[in-house]
Amino acid sequence: MAKAISLVGAIVLVLGFATYGFAVVVDGVNDFPPASRIDIDGGDTEFTPIDFGDIYVTNDANNLYIGYEHDHDGWGQVQVGIALGTIDGQGGSWDPWDRRIDFAGQCLPDFIAYKNIDSDYSDLVTWDPMAMGWIYGMNPINWVIGTGFDELEIPLAQIAAACPGFHQVFIELWITQDNCSKGPLDLSFNDALQLSTPGGTIWELPCDGSQDVVISCYHCYVVQCETGTEESTWSSVKALFR
Numbered sequence: 643m644a645k646a647i648s649l650v651g652a653i654v655l656v657l658g659f660a661t662y663g664f665a666v667v668v669d670g671v672n673d674f675p676p677a678s679r680i681d682i683d684g685g686d687t688e689f690t691p692i693d694f695g696d697i698y699v700t701n702d703a704n705n706l707y708i709g710y711e712h713d714h715d716g717w718g719q720v721q722v723g724i725a726l727g728t729i730d731g732q733g734g735s736w737d738p739w740d741r742r743i744d745f746a747g748q749c750l751p752d753f754i755a756y757k758n759i760d761s762d763y764s765d766l767v768t769w770d771p772m773a774m775g776w777i778y779g780m781n782p783i784n785w786v787i788g789t790g791f792d793e794l795e796i797p798l799a800q801i802a803a804a805c806p807g808f809h810q811v812f813i814e815l816w817i818t819q820d821n822c823s824k825g826p827l828d829l830s831f832n833d834a835l836q837l838s839t840p841g842g843t844i845w846e847l848p849c850d851g852s853q854d855v856v857i858s859c860y861h862c863y864v865v866q867c868e869t870g871t872e873e874s875t876w877s878s879v880k881a882l883f884r
């Protein structure tokens with residue numbers, strides 16, 4: 643806890659402070675703070691149209707913002723998925739768009755954001771712990787693509803990470819394509835599992851799921867919630883230290 647006493651003007655005791663991250667304008671121009679970059683992922687696939695570059699995450703009081711360098715460069719059927727886990731002990735173990743991606747371990751995703759670049763359709767698919775299944779089509783996302791820098795915003799309240807409080811968001815991102823045979827061509831946290839590398843690409847996996855790529859590790863982003871400052875008069879300062 644930061645503590646300081648100012649003798650300039652009124653005596654002020656600052657008991658603690660933190661600030662929100664940064665309000666990003668979701669317009670395809672990268673205005674993320676440099677310190678919000680979570681990954682430098684460029685150049686680790688065989689082809690640029692299926693390659694993430696730098697990836698950013700931040701938040702303000704209401705929204706989580708994710709931005710990433712990616713240019714599909716006219717390729718068709720390119721899609722982006724983002725897994726978000728915030729609720730311990732819950733989550734789905736399979737990809738809601740039936741790509742060849744599974745999830746295992748303690749941090750199963752509770753939400754998966756998907757973008758179909760061809761149709762510009764996006765959805766925040768949500769895990770239903772009662773029905774033990776994914777819920778589709780309820781949550782369109784403000785997600786801007788197509789300029790080489792893509793970015794999206796998701797309300798913190800929608801992913802059970804609203805301020806105040808301490809919230810960790812487990813995040814993984816992938817680039818895939820439009821077919822049940824497609825796996826994660828590029829990944830962010832799990833580079834060792836991605837299906838495209840500079841040396842070659844595995845374009846097809848069995849649709850029966852027998853060779854799915856299994857994700858169990860993620861970036862961990864801590865939501866920055868403003869704790870505020872407490873300013874006190876001298877009398878209340880004395881009261882604190884009596």
Ligand SMILES: [Ca+2]
Binds near residue numbers: 684687695828
């Ligand atoms: Ca990459």
Ligand SMILES: [Ca+2]
Binds near residue numbers: 828
């Ligand atoms: Ca990668």
